[in-house]
Amino acid sequence: MSNKLTILWLRQDLRLNDNSALQAAIEAGGPILPVYIDDREAMGDWAPTGASLWFLHRALESLEASFKKSGGQLFYLKGDSLAELKALIDSSGAGRVYWNRRYEGPHRERDAAIKKALRDAGIEVKSCNTSLLNEPHTVSTGSGQPYKVYTPYWRNVKERKLEPPVEVDLKTADFYTNKSMGCQLEDLKLLPDHPWHRKLEAYWDVSEESAMKYLDKFLAEPVAAYDTDRDLPRVAGTSRLSPYLHWGLIGPRQVMERLHATHDLREQGPQTYAKEIYWREFAYNVLYHFPHTPDAPLQEKYADFPWEYDKSVLKQWQQGRTGYPIVDAGMRELYETGWMHNRVRMIVSSLLVKHLLQDWRDGARWFWDTLVDADLASNTLGWQWSGGCGADAAPYFRIFNPMTQGKKFDPDGDYVKHWVPELKHIPTKFIHEPWEAPPSVLEQAGCQLGEDYPEPIIDHKKGRERALAAFDKVKAS
Ligand SMILES: Cc1cc2nc3c(=O)[nH]c(=O)nc-3n(C[C@H](O)[C@H](O)[C@H](O)COP(=O)(O)OP(=O)(O)OC[C@H]3O[C@@H](n4cnc5c(N)ncnc54)[C@H](O)[C@@H]3O)c2cc1C
The missing domain is CATH 3.40.50.620 (HUPs)
Structure with missing residues (x-):
C-alpha cells in the first residue's frame, strides 16, 4: 500500500x-x-x-x-x-x-x-x-498451437476452474477529483451526426444495472428453452447481452457465476448458453493468434476469391430490399435496433457472400457500422464462418436456402411480417417466397411484386450454382 x-x-x-x-x-x-x-x-x-x-x-x-x-x-x-x-x-x-x-x-x-x-x-x-474467462495465451492444443476449431477448444476449457467475479470494495476506494481537468463526454463527439441513432434509444437501456437485470430476466425463464428458442428470431429467446459484454458493462465471470448459481449445466438450455459464452472466448482466441483476420481470410486459399464487387447489390442488401423476406427482415431489424438475431445474421451473411458473391469484408464493414455489439473478434469470426474461409467455418459449398431457413425458423412468418410490413397480408404459406403466390393472392394482400416489394435479387438456384462455380475455381487453383 x-x-x-x-x-x-x-x-x-x-x-x-x-x-x-x-x-x-x-x-x-x-x-x-x-x-x-x-x-x-x-x-x-x-x-x-x-x-x-x-x-x-x-x-x-x-x-x-x-x-x-x-x-x-x-x-x-x-x-x-x-x-x-x-x-x-x-x-x-x-x-x-x-x-x-x-x-x-x-x-x-x-x-x-x-x-x-x-x-x-x-x-x-x-x-x-x-473480459474473458480464459485469456488466449493460456489455451493451446497439445502441441502448443492455437485452436482453429471450436469443439476441441471447448473440450479443453470447459472443465477449467472458473474464476469468480472480482469483489470490488468501493467503500474503501479513495477517488481523485478535479473539476477543471479533462473534457466533457459531449466533447468526445461519440454520437453520430446522423439522427439515425435516436431510434436506438427506444431499444436499449444502457447501464451496468440494466445488464444485470437483463441477465436475471433471461436466467429466470428463457434460458431453460434456449437450446431451441435461440434459433427463432420472433421469440425473445436469447439474452441480448452482446453489446453489454462487448463494452464491458457486464463480464463473462459474472454471467457464468449467475448461470451456475441458478441452473444445472447438465440441462440442455443452460449448457448451450454456456457454450455460446465460450464461442465469444473462441472468437477472441482466434483474433489474438491471427490478428490479421479482420482484413484477410484465415484460410489463405480464399485470399483471391473472385468477388463481384457490385455497389448496387450491396446497397439493396444493406437496405433490406433483396426480395428474400427473411433477409430483408433481418437487415431492417439491424438498421432499426442496432442488433440482429444470430440465426438471421447467418442467413443474411450467407446470401451476401454466396448467392450475391460480395466480399465478406463489405458485409462485416456494414455490420461494424450498424451493430451496437460490433466486436472485432465475433464479427470477424461470424463473417469468415459465413464466407467459409475462417476458423471452424461452414464449408463454402454448404449454401443456406433462405426460403427453407425462413420456413424452419420463422414458421408463421411473424418475424418477416413485423419487419417487412409490405408483406403483412401475404398468407403464411407464401410469406417466405411471395413470388410463388398466385397473382390473385398478391392482389388481395395489397402487394405487387416489383412495386411494393422487390422480386428476388437473384434466383436461388442460379445464385447457388454461381457460388459453387466460384468455389470450384478456388479449389482448382
Ligand atoms: C455474420 C455474423 C456477425 C456477427 N457479429 C457479431 C458482433 O459484431 N458482435 C457480437 O457480439 N456477436 C456477433 N455475432 C455473434 C452473435 O450473432 C451475437 O453474439 C448474438 O446474436 C448476440 O445476441 P445475444 O446477446 O442475445 O446472444 P445469446 O444467444 O444470448 O448469447 C450470449 C452471448 O454469447 C456470445 N455469443 C453468442 N453467439 C456467439 C457467436 N456465434 N460468436 C461469438 N459469440 C457469441 C455473445 O457474447 C452473446 O451475447 C455475429 C454472428 C454472425 C453470424
Whole structure:
C-alpha cells in the first residue's frame, strides 16, 4: 500500500463490479483517477463507429454517474493514449497506471509500447484480465498451437476452474477529483451526426444495472428453452447481452457465476448458453493468434476469391430490399435496433457472400457500422464462418436456402411480417417466397411484386450454382 495516485485507464471494461483493474487500484492504496481516453486513431480502420459509438456514449454516461455516486469522477481525454497518459501523469502527479487488457492486434501493440514507455519513466504499470474467462495465451492444443476449431477448444476449457467475479470494495476506494481537468463526454463527439441513432434509444437501456437485470430476466425463464428458442428470431429467446459484454458493462465471470448459481449445466438450455459464452472466448482466441483476420481470410486459399464487387447489390442488401423476406427482415431489424438475431445474421451473411458473391469484408464493414455489439473478434469470426474461409467455418459449398431457413425458423412468418410490413397480408404459406403466390393472392394482400416489394435479387438456384462455380475455381487453383 502506498499513497501514490493511480490512474485507472478504462476502455472496454465500463463497469464498477467485477472490474479487476479497479479492485487492484483500490488495493494499491492512494487516490484513484479513472479516465476514458478517446483514441479512435489507434484502431485505424476498425475504430468503433456508428451504433457502437452511440452505445459507448450511453455506457460512459452511466459509468460517470456510478462513479459520482461513489464519490468519484470519471475523466475524459481525447488524443493519442500515451501522450494523454503522460500529460495526465504530469498534471496529477500519478505514480501508477492500471488497466484491463485488450486482445485486438492494434491494441496489443499499443499497450505493450505504453507499458514500456511508462515503466521506463518510473511509473508502476499493471494490466489485468476482466473480459474473458480464459485469456488466449493460456489455451493451446497439445502441441502448443492455437485452436482453429471450436469443439476441441471447448473440450479443453470447459472443465477449467472458473474464476469468480472480482469483489470490488468501493467503500474503501479513495477517488481523485478535479473539476477543471479533462473534457466533457459531449466533447468526445461519440454520437453520430446522423439522427439515425435516436431510434436506438427506444431499444436499449444502457447501464451496468440494466445488464444485470437483463441477465436475471433471461436466467429466470428463457434460458431453460434456449437450446431451441435461440434459433427463432420472433421469440425473445436469447439474452441480448452482446453489446453489454462487448463494452464491458457486464463480464463473462459474472454471467457464468449467475448461470451456475441458478441452473444445472447438465440441462440442455443452460449448457448451450454456456457454450455460446465460450464461442465469444473462441472468437477472441482466434483474433489474438491471427490478428490479421479482420482484413484477410484465415484460410489463405480464399485470399483471391473472385468477388463481384457490385455497389448496387450491396446497397439493396444493406437496405433490406433483396426480395428474400427473411433477409430483408433481418437487415431492417439491424438498421432499426442496432442488433440482429444470430440465426438471421447467418442467413443474411450467407446470401451476401454466396448467392450475391460480395466480399465478406463489405458485409462485416456494414455490420461494424450498424451493430451496437460490433466486436472485432465475433464479427470477424461470424463473417469468415459465413464466407467459409475462417476458423471452424461452414464449408463454402454448404449454401443456406433462405426460403427453407425462413420456413424452419420463422414458421408463421411473424418475424418477416413485423419487419417487412409490405408483406403483412401475404398468407403464411407464401410469406417466405411471395413470388410463388398466385397473382390473385398478391392482389388481395395489397402487394405487387416489383412495386411494393422487390422480386428476388437473384434466383436461388442460379445464385447457388454461381457460388459453387466460384468455389470450384478456388479449389482448382
Ligand atoms: C455474420 C455474423 C456477425 C456477427 N457479429 C457479431 C458482433 O459484431 N458482435 C457480437 O457480439 N456477436 C456477433 N455475432 C455473434 C452473435 O450473432 C451475437 O453474439 C448474438 O446474436 C448476440 O445476441 P445475444 O446477446 O442475445 O446472444 P445469446 O444467444 O444470448 O448469447 C450470449 C452471448 O454469447 C456470445 N455469443 C453468442 N453467439 C456467439 C457467436 N456465434 N460468436 C461469438 N459469440 C457469441 C455473445 O457474447 C452473446 O451475447 C455475429 C454472428 C454472425 C453470424
